[in-house]
Amino acid sequence: MIGAASAPAFAQDAAPTAGSGVSNAEAFGDIVVIARRREEAAQEVPLAITALSGNALDQKGVQAVEQLRDVAPGVNIGAQKRDEAQFYIRGQGPGVINAGQRNFSSVATYFAEVPIPVAGPGTFFDLQSVQVLKGPQGTLFGRNTTGGAVLFEPNRPSDNFEGLARVNVGNYDRYGFEGVVNVPFGNDLGGVRVAGQVERRDGFTKNILSGQKLDGRAFESMRVSVLLRPAPGLENLLIADYSNRDASGSSAILRGINPDAQISPNVIPAALQPIFDENFGPGTKIPMYLGQSGTLVPIACTSASLPGCPPGGAFGAFAAAFQGGGFGFAPTPAVLGVLQQQQQLGIRKVAYEGLNYNRAQNFGITNKTTWEVTDNITLKNIIAYRGQRTDEGNDYDGTVLPLIAQFNEYTQDWQFGQDQFTEEFQVQGSIADRFRYILGYYHEKSKPAFDPKISSNTFGSLTTRAVTNTDTSDALFAHGEFDVTDTIQVSGGYRRTWDKRKASLSQFSTPTGECVLVDPQTITEDNPIGTIRCPINYKAKFSASTYDGTVQWKPIDGVLLYAAYRRGFKSGGFNLPAPTPDLESFQPEKVDDYEIGIKADWDVGFPLRTNLSLFYDKFKDVQVTVPIAIATTGIASVARNLGKQTNKGVEFETVVVPIEGLTLSGFVSYLDAASDITLPFTPAIKGRQAVYQPKWKYNISGRYAYPLSDGGEIALQADFSHQSGTNSPDFAAPPPLNRFPGYDMLNARLEWNKVAGSKFDLAAFVTNLTNEKYITGGYPLYSQIGFDSVIYGDPRMYGLSLTYRWGD
Numbered sequence: 001m002i003g004a005a006s007a008p009a010f011a012q013d014a015a016p017t018a019g020s021g022v023s024n025a026e027a028f029g030d031i032v033v034i035a036r037r038r039e040e041a042a043q044e045v046p047l048a049i050t051a052l053s054g055n056a057l058d059q060k061g062v063q064a065v066e067q068l069r070d071v072a073p074g075v076n077i078g079a080q081k082r083d084e085a086q087f088y089i090r091g092q093g094p095g096v097i098n099a100g101q102r103n104f105s106s107v108a109t110y111f112a113e114v115p116i117p118v119a120g121p122g123t124f125f126d127l128q129s130v131q132v133l134k135g136p137q138g139t140l141f142g143r144n145t146t147g148g149a150v151l152f153e154p155n156r157p158s159d160n161f162e163g164l165a166r167v168n169v170g171n172y173d174r175y176g177f178e179g180v181v182n183v184p185f186g187n188d189l190g191g192v193r194v195a196g197q198v199e200r201r202d203g204f205t206k207n208i209l210s211g212q213k214l215d216g217r218a219f220e221s222m223r224v225s226v227l228l229r230p231a232p233g234l235e236n237l238l239i240a241d242y243s244n245r246d247a248s249g250s251s252a253i254l255r256g257i258n259p260d261a262q263i264s265p266n267v268i269p270a271a272l273q274p275i276f277d278e279n280f281g282p283g284t285k286i287p288m289y290l291g292q293s294g295t296l297v298p299i300a301c302t303s304a305s306l307p308g309c310p311p312g313g314a315f316g317a318f319a320a321a322f323q324g325g326g327f328g329f330a331p332t333p334a335v336l337g338v339l340q341q342q343q344q345l346g347i348r349k350v351a352y353e354g355l356n357y358n359r360a361q362n363f364g365i366t367n368k369t370t371w372e373v374t375d376n377i378t379l380k381n382i383i384a385y386r387g388q389r390t391d392e393g394n395d396y397d398g399t400v401l402p403l404i405a406q407f408n409e410y411t412q413d414w415q416f417g418q419d420q421f422t423e424e425f426q427v428q429g430s431i432a433d434r435f436r437y438i439l440g441y442y443h444e445k446s447k448p449a450f451d452p453k454i455s456s457n458t459f460g461s462l463t464t465r466a467v468t469n470t471d472t473s474d475a476l477f478a479h480g481e482f483d484v485t486d487t488i489q490v491s492g493g494y495r496r497t498w499d500k501r502k503a504s505l506s507q508f509s510t511p512t513g514e515c516v517l518v519d520p521q522t523i524t525e526d527n528p529i530g531t532i533r534c535p536i537n538y539k540a541k542f543s544a545s546t547y548d549g550t551v552q553w554k555p556i557d558g559v560l561l562y563a564a565y566r567r568g569f570k571s572g573g574f575n576l577p578a579p580t581p582d583l584e585s586f587q588p589e590k591v592d593d594y595e596i597g598i599k600a601d602w603d604v605g606f607p608l609r610t611n612l613s614l615f616y617d618k619f620k621d622v623q624v625t626v627p628i629a630i631a632t633t634g635i636a637s638v639a640r641n642l643g644k645q646t647n648k649g650v651e652f653e654t655v656v657v658p659i660e661g662l663t664l665s666g667f668v669s670y671l672d673a674a675s676d677i678t679l680p681f682t683p684a685i686k687g688r689q690a691v692y693q694p695k696w697k698y699n700i701s702g703r704y705a706y707p708l709s710d711g712g713e714i715a716l717q718a719d720f721s722h723q724s725g726t727n728s729p730d731f732a733a734p735p736p737l738n739r740f741p742g743y744d745m746l747n748a749r750l751e752w753n754k755v756a757g758s759k760f761d762l763a764a765f766v767t768n769l770t771n772e773k774y775i776t777g778g779y780p781l782y783s784q785i786g787f788d789s790v791i792y793g794d795p796r797m798y799g800l801s802l803t804y805r806w807g808d
Helices: 006-011 024-028 054-059 065-070 270-280 313-324 332-345
Strands: 049-053 074-080 085-089 109-113 126-136 148-153 162-172 173-185 191-202 205-207 217-231 234-247 254-255 357-372 376-397 402-405 416-431 435-448 454-458 461-483 488-509 538-555 558-569 587-602 607-630 634-661 660-673 694-707 714-723 744-752 758-769 775-781 787-792 797-807
Touching: 049 054, 054 126, 065 074, 065 085, 065 714, 085 109, 085 148, 234 538, 254 332
Parallel strands: 074 775, 109 148
Antiparallel strands: 049 126, 074 085, 126 148, 162 173, 162 797, 173 191, 191 217, 217 234, 234 357, 254 787, 357 376, 376 402, 376 416, 402 454, 416 435, 435 461, 454 461, 461 488, 488 538, 538 558, 558 587, 587 607, 607 634, 634 660, 660 694, 694 714, 714 744, 744 758, 758 797, 775 787
């Protein structure tokens, strides 16, 4: 569905006057989308789509992926790292999230039609459009998804010599540069386009112990595109892209500490005792204990026989702990004091040791070849290689306590790296101008780039986690569209997918290099501590058929009605490690999706567009996750298959040009995404809204453009959005820790385009004008681990932008 979000696509042109005879398509500047793998106007596609042009992204101030939540109905975004968003569409979101673990999301992200692991910093420059496709995408796109897909389409080389240079400055010492140069080869032979972006901004959260400014932004990105047309009907597009991030890392703001939480019996080597002495005073033990009742057993007893420890060494300590009721930490002043300190500091200051950082590199080469063999047959091939490298240091609990933190203990540059190769071949054609079809094959292989080493400090235990993932996916697909009459069309598709997945996990003591990974499946009554094993290996195969069918009808010009059915599929995966044999792997997720909608341009004397869609999704074997603590492994997200879930809702978008120069737009969406049953010890509770899913969202936008006599323009843009509260993944936490509050967002932008008739554009902008304090994600582990820390969204940001454009 396209409407409010896409309205500003024509914003630099004067809006038509009422009764001027200008069509809605001309007024609203229909964005070309590739939802059916060919170029079509969004209003002509029987599918709910929100599309934003590159100009609309600028005018709405969308400079980071998480901001898409404010401009697209049915979309929400959670985050465990700033600038790395996890998409949720219509109640479906990411899969298992563990350090180094690779599992498929319900929402796939694409760049130039190629799946990418994450759309982080360096994505939002020189874009043709961002397209949000809602509902299962199981027959036409590279990966099967049950929630939707987000497509980032870069600008292609054009036949004009053109470009731009842009400088941005703002508060928190922000400065950035963006440049684009497009050089055509002439004679319709293609061209080359080079684009780049550099961005720096200080953090807005201060660590009062280290002095570090967290939540900063520092990245540079470059993209080179070469388009060749060596012969009539033959076209080759090569895109090479690279981005590098070296930022200060995200802040974690402590909201609550639970002294009764159950934690893992992670071993604390005796050599680490001086750390606890330093933090809590000589001779003082860290205020964490084994056992919830009776005699409390210090965790240190699991690694050394100390005064006051039960007899029998580590075995005796574990035995006494189990008899005492489990694992937890006691409510001592040292623990509760850190919560009181954070409450006094507020949400823009923290107090913990160490330096957080977030480093990443993403790069790729994509080649698209299109050959129009005849007027009715076109061959298309997309081959791509993508690489991802990450290295980070984060204190996830946000305290001076050694609860859970990640860092790089080794000399290798990167903790984790994954390489991906994809190949897609299509045959597109038509028969008698009434039937169009696509036949295709898709192959994807992802494998580790090197041996990973992800070090962490979990409850004082220094360990290194090594996770390797090798995934292969192959699929055959077919799609067809038949024009029954001039106004009625039926379409549908089928896809068969085969997935092969392998993974391994090892965990070593960081100081000694010895394996400390307990295979939970070896824990028995005779062996209550289990067997140490490195690595633990997993493998599985998954396959499924997906299909869809759509009927569309155009009763009058400008009005499209449609009804669609789609079967979606998301691959299964592993739990690393599996706490019990039955949880070693989880099965694929399937959905039956039903949608009806109307896309309409109305002739009411001025341009008016209204788009409406209603959907009803029945899920089977929904994959739900819950964080748990496993002996010596630390924190892990364990996925299970929920029996059934029903998601249903409505989305409405509109845009209108009531008078010359004024464009008003808006959307409203409602989502009911609740489990049909209760699965004990998981967030799946009958009637409870799925996590991170607001029931209500709405947006109101306005843009007024006043033309000047010298050819320039003064324009004022304002956007207001509201999102209702959402449920936290920590379903067992007490209020208010089991919820994330709703919030309002107000952004504004004032432009002077073609300043004094020149080629310069000047803009002043502000985001989060009211300085709203809102939560975007975090680590809500109050009931499972004993702490709840969250990530807050950006404060008020403002600045100036100066752009120089040139071109033929």
